[in-house]
Amino acid sequence: MSAVGEKEKLLEVRGLKVDFKVKGGVFSAVKGVDFDIYKGETFGLVGESGSGKTTIGRAIVRINDATAGEIRFKGRVISGKIPKELDREIVQRIQMIFQDPMASLNERAKVDYIVSEGLYNIGRAGDEKERLALVQKALLDVGLLPEFATRFPHEFSGGQRQRIGIARSLIMGPELVVADEPISALDVSIRAQVLNLLAELQRSMGLTYLFIAHDLSVVRFITDRIAVINKGEIVELAETEELFARPLHPYTKALLSAIPVPDPIAQRAKKLQVYDPSVHDYSTRGPTWREASPGHFVLADDAEMERYTK
Numbered sequence: 392m393s394a395v396g397e398k399e400k401l402l403e404v405r406g407l408k409v410d411f412k413v414k415g416g417v418f419s420a421v422k423g424v425d426f427d428i429y430k431g432e433t434f435g436l437v438g439e440s441g442s443g444k445t446t447i448g449r450a451i452v453r454i455n456d457a458t459a460g461e462i463r464f465k466g467r468v469i470s471g472k473i474p475k476e477l478d479r480e481i482v483q484r485i486q487m488i489f490q491d492p493m494a495s496l497n498e499r500a501k502v503d504y505i506v507s508e509g510l511y512n513i514g515r516a517g518d519e520k521e522r523l524a525l526v527q528k529a530l531l532d533v534g535l536l537p538e539f540a541t542r543f544p545h546e547f548s549g550g551q552r553q554r555i556g557i558a559r560s561l562i563m564g565p566e567l568v569v570a571d572e573p574i575s576a577l578d579v580s581i582r583a584q585v586l587n588l589l590a591e592l593q594r595s596m597g598l599t600y601l602f603i604a605h606d607l608s609v610v611r612f613i614t615d616r617i618a619v620i621n622k623g624e625i626v627e628l629a630e631t632e633e634l635f636a637r638p639l640h641p642y643t644k645a646l647l648s649a650i651p652v653p654d655p656i657a658q659r660a661k662k663l664q665v666y667d668p669s670v671h672d673y674s675t676r677g678p679t680w681r682e683a684s685p686g687h688f689v690l691a692d693d694a695e696m697e698r699y700t701k
């Protein structure tokens with residue numbers, strides 16, 4: 392998409408830390424991350440299992456408390472203690488789609504209830520007729536038949552269930568959708584369908600996405616910008632094409648080297664890079680978050696920065 396310079400910031404995340412109390416102490420799942428999401432873009436957050444992606448998503452939708460730092464939505468602070476009114480607005484305007492459509496739907500409820508549950512919670516379900524009309528519209532929007540409203544989740548395939556999950560988010564009228572690995576649990580054959588649906592919905596409803604994935608190849612063609620996260624720290628952030636063309640951080644390079652190439656001979660000849668954190672010499676001073684070129688950020692110390700910008 393276009394250059395990001397003049398765009399409106401929908402979400403601003405500053406110095407976000409999330410700690411969890413665990414047996415024997417505290418575990419820092421997110422160690423101070425900074426990023427903005429612009430209105431209308433698809434922002435990718437990519438990293439291995441356990442790197443803190445879901446924790447960040449859950450902090451944005453206020454399921455996880457921020458231990459430190461701040462999250463702003465349209466300029467207003469939404470982390471920490473906030474007025475009830477704003478909380479209700481956030482519930483509506485920031486929605487999350489979950490990874491596993493088999494686990495995230497209430498098996499004992501009909502689709503009708505599942506899709507409109509969020510509306511009840513914010514007192515916007517209206518009367519029975521209005522609510523049903525909203526459910527039917529949401530189902531149509533995600534490519535399902537309105538008649539499905541009377542059925543139970545177990546009657547649907549994985550792809551259909553994920554569509555139900557998407558309908559449940561859309562019915563709220565969100566502006567920002569946190570899509571947490573929305574296709575990784577699905578059959579390969581239907582992943583593209585769900586990605587295309589998300590892209591269509593973005594266009595028709597003017598949505599902004601935070602798209603979480605553990606694999607750079609998944610987000611390459613659908614994101615405007617990508618942040619790469621490793622062990623609770625964002626190590627690099629750039630426009631998608633820039634990140635693929637000029638990766639700076641060794642961790643990003645390792646992730647890129649893991650993407651399969653279509654040519655089997657080239658694939659066999661390819662060398663997998665393994666990320667070795669000991670390549671950094673942070674013994675004297677730790678790395679800081681720096682802008683290597685306009686819009687391209689990397690976690691680096693002085694010496695690394697000099698190499699990266701040479």
Ligand SMILES: Nc1ncnc2c1ncn2[C@@H]1O[C@H](COP(=O)(O)OP(=O)(O)OP(=O)(O)O)[C@@H](O)[C@H]1O
Nearest residue numbers: 411413418420439440441442443444445446447605
């Ligand atoms: N409620 C919790 N209590 C304690 N530790 C937690 C809690 N939630 C998450 N963690 C830990 O925080 C770390 C980050 O978890 P998170 O779910 O954010 O990772 P992720 O990047 O989403 O991984 P995945 O790709 O597997 O979904 C993990 O080590 C996880 O075990």
Ligand SMILES: [Mg+2]
Nearest residue numbers: 444445446571
């Ligand atoms: Mg996760």
